[in-house]
Amino acid sequence: MIDADRILNDPFLNKGTAFTKAERAKLGLVGTLPAKVQTIDEQAQRVYEQYELRPDGMQKRKFLMEIFNTNRTLFYYVLQQHLVELLPVVYDPVIAPAVEKYSEIFMKPQGAAFLSIDDPDNIKESLLNAASGRQIKLIVVTDGEGILGIGDWGANGVNIAVGKLMVYTAAAGIDPREVLPVSLDVGTNNQELIDDPFYLGNKHERVAGKKYYDFVDKFVKAAREAFPGVYLHFEDFGRDNATKILKEYRQDLPIFNDDVQGTGIVCLSGVLGALNISGEKFTDQIFLIFGAGTAGMGIANMLYREMLVEGMDPQEAKKHFYLVDKQGLLFSDTPDLTPEQKPFVRERSEFKNSEELTNLEAVVKAVHPTVMIGTSTKPGAFTEAVVKEMAAHTARPIIFPISNPTKLIEAHAEDLIKWTDGRALVATGIPSDPVEYKGVTYHIGQANNALIYPGLGLGVLASQAKLVPDELLSAAAHSLGGIVDPKKPGAAVLPPVAKLQSFTAKEAVAVVQTAIDLGIASRDVLDAKKATEAMKWEARY
Ligand SMILES: NC(=O)c1ccc[n+]([C@@H]2O[C@H](COP(=O)([O-])OP(=O)(O)OC[C@H]3O[C@@H](n4cnc5c(N)ncnc54)[C@H](O)[C@@H]3O)[C@@H](O)[C@H]2O)c1
Ligand SMILES: O=C(O)C[C@H](O)C(=O)O
Numbered sequence: 001m002i003d004a005d006r007i008l009n010d011p012f013l014n015k016g017t018a019f020t021k022a023e024r025a026k027l028g029l030v031g032t033l034p035a036k037v038q039t040i041d042e043q044a045q046r047v048y049e050q051y052e053l054r055p056d057g058m059q060k061r062k063f064l065m066e067i068f069n070t071n072r073t074l075f076y077y078v079l080q081q082h083l084v085e086l087l088p089v090v091y092d093p094v095i096a097p098a099v100e101k102y103s104e105i106f107m108k109p110q111g112a113a114f115l116s117i118d119d120p121d122n123i124k125e126s127l128l129n130a131a132s133g134r135q136i137k138l139i140v141v142t143d144g145e146g147i148l149g150i151g152d153w154g155a156n157g158v159n160i161a162v163g164k165l166m167v168y169t170a171a172a173g174i175d176p177r178e179v180l181p182v183s184l185d186v187g188t189n190n191q192e193l194i195d196d197p198f199y200l201g202n203k204h205e206r207v208a209g210k211k212y213y214d215f216v217d218k219f220v221k222a223a224r225e226a227f228p229g230v231y232l233h234f235e236d237f238g239r240d241n242a243t244k245i246l247k248e249y250r251q252d253l254p255i256f257n258d259d260v261q262g263t264g265i266v267c268l269s270g271v272l273g274a275l276n277i278s279g280e281k282f283t284d285q286i287f288l289i290f291g292a293g294t295a296g297m298g299i300a301n302m303l304y305r306e307m308l309v310e311g312m313d314p315q316e317a318k319k320h321f322y323l324v325d326k327q328g329l330l331f332s333d334t335p336d337l338t339p340e341q342k343p344f345v346r347e348r349s350e351f352k353n354s355e356e357l358t359n360l361e362a363v364v365k366a367v368h369p370t371v372m373i374g375t376s377t378k379p380g381a382f383t384e385a386v387v388k389e390m391a392a393h394t395a396r397p398i399i400f401p402i403s404n405p406t407k408l409i410e411a412h413a414e415d416l417i418k419w420t421d422g423r424a425l426v427a428t429g430i431p432s433d434p435v436e437y438k439g440v441t442y443h444i445g446q447a448n449n450a451l452i453y454p455g456l457g458l459g460v461l462a463s464q465a466k467l468v469p470d471e472l473l474s475a476a477a478h479s480l481g482g483i484v485d486p487k488k489p490g491a492a493v494l495p496p497v498a499k500l501q502s503f504t505a506k507e508a509v510a511v512v513q514t515a516i517d518l519g520i521a522s523r524d525v526l527d528a529k530k531a532t533e534a535m536k537w538e539a540r541y
């Protein structure tokens, strides 16, 4: 006898009012549901109408999470039907307060694995328990140290892993049964959490150094043992750890850091899209990265690699980059440089006034960037003066203020369009409404890694690639071309989120083909399109 309660409470099995009469008879559900058998469309309409009644983003998100927790198929059906409207609610920017309030409004563990540094011997068991018999192919893991731009949120960070996985399924059709969010709870340095009686994570300082890396290593090994071949997506680790961990494992297993690589891909894609509009050459660009941290250096490396692919000499290519961080323009003698920043620093002898280059405006004046990307978490840093100075020296300034969430953005799209009299080619990390200016509607691309990591992931899973080398990242970045019509006035530099599912599929095929060409795909994978299509889960009963 199958237990009705168990079925109705299992989000992977439950269809609610959509169970047919025959299913109700077979599964012991007769009498446990109202008489009417609904279609998924009818259920989705009901859910959407209820959703609309909720007064704000957080309430809307909470309501959607209830659907997520009770009926995963219905949740994804509704999400895909209203993707443009719902994505900012389940993901960025509403995900930010949802992380901050995670412990206060804790509802359900949402199938996540919670791994504690104070209990390092039970990692594999914890992963298997959380998977509950499901064969996991994709893990999104976070240690919560650098959530978006809002900092250390400890174990509350698990919400970002849950949210990123929602985007994987909504955009790329990754089977939600095959994914696992993981929280590495190593403590927190956020005093607000330590003082919060409701905080659900470990109430001690973040463990660092060898003990921390050993714990990460145990997690990586246990995950591979529990789920052979699993693709590991790292999200929102701190600046000191993100790239270090990526480098440690990249040569051995399929691993991806979204903030480093995902952001790099989407920004390269956006720059290529912008140059498609302006007609300028990639190798003529001067790049200024404002906020040379995890994301900023991921972007710099991706753009740099593209310079080499375009045939530029490595030393010459480096000269096209300027990094600005808290210290101002980064020079070889600047204190506290990170290992990632060091290869891209400049010499003081290049400038007459190097001592003065301690703020963005002075640097823009001195180096005349053609592309300026903001990953600084410094709101409003791209001031009118900075932007006008940049625009005085280049016909189509490419400006991507991509710090998240909304309150941290370096400039708003509308201002950038106005300050440059419609010349700026803009993308933002959060969704931005189109800007009406002098009779033209400017569409604003969303330079958020969510536009590309689902397609890359689908490609990696479909090809069963053993590694994720630079060539796959490059294939992903180049796959987004040809979707936007660059000749249309006000065209966006990236394709619209409304088309996310179709360009994600295109991207995945490009990634699988590249994996086949490189010889890192599974031997059985011969046809990129077929392999990609075969992976796709659809939200239907
Ligand atoms: N749109 C996207 O897809 C995307 C992806 C990743 C990160 N981001 C955003 O980028 C921002 C940075 O994220 P991260 O993971 O790189 O963080 P990080 O902490 O690794 O890097 C931030 C960098 O900015 C520097 N910085 C801080 N204040 C500054 C200031 N006043 N002036 C100049 N530099 C300053 C820091 O020193 C650091 O080097 C966040 O807001 C995050 O949401 C966006
Ligand atoms: O989560 C996002 O919206 C993008 C990015 O990964 C970030 O950390 O800001």
Ligand SMILES: [Mn+2]
Residues within 6 Å of the ligand: 148, 235, 236, 258, 259
């Ligand atoms: Mn992130």
